Amino acid sequence: MGGGGGGSLYPDLLNQIKSEDQDSWMDFELAYQVFLSPMTFSNYLRFPLSTNDVYAFNKDISTDLFGYVEEESMGSEYKYGMFTNDLPSKQALMEQYWHSKLLLSDYLDEKPYANAEFLVFNNIPAHLLEGFINNQKAGE
Secondary structure: OOOOOHOOOOHHHHHHHHOOOOOOOOOOOEEEEEEOOOOOOOOOEEEOOOOEEEEEEHHHHHHHHHHHHHHEEEEEEEEOOOOOHHHHHOOHHHHHHHHEEEEEHHHHOOOOOOOOOEEEEOOOOOHHOOEEEEOOOOOO
């Protein structure tokens, strides 16, 4: 899965769905995933989260969409429905994914789904970034 979460799996399909939405400016090909808690990475960037810049999407829907990606990439080994037999269509899943979109603040208040992916669609100013290499703040 690309940096843009589930929305980057089928961008043309998603663009059709979001075409008339006020958030149609969101480009999943340029978005990047962030994590709200410290990860086990030794090298990472950290920045303050603005709840107006971070959106939550239902990651379980991304996982279901990935079943279609798997089937399509299997070539001659592919059998229709190997991973998607019990799933809604790609179109329906993409619509569900798009409609699961919440600002981070709303997600934290409501938590309508347990497994969220958090995406940022805007650039983070360089002066807000803190780099860590081997768990040590860079430059110190």
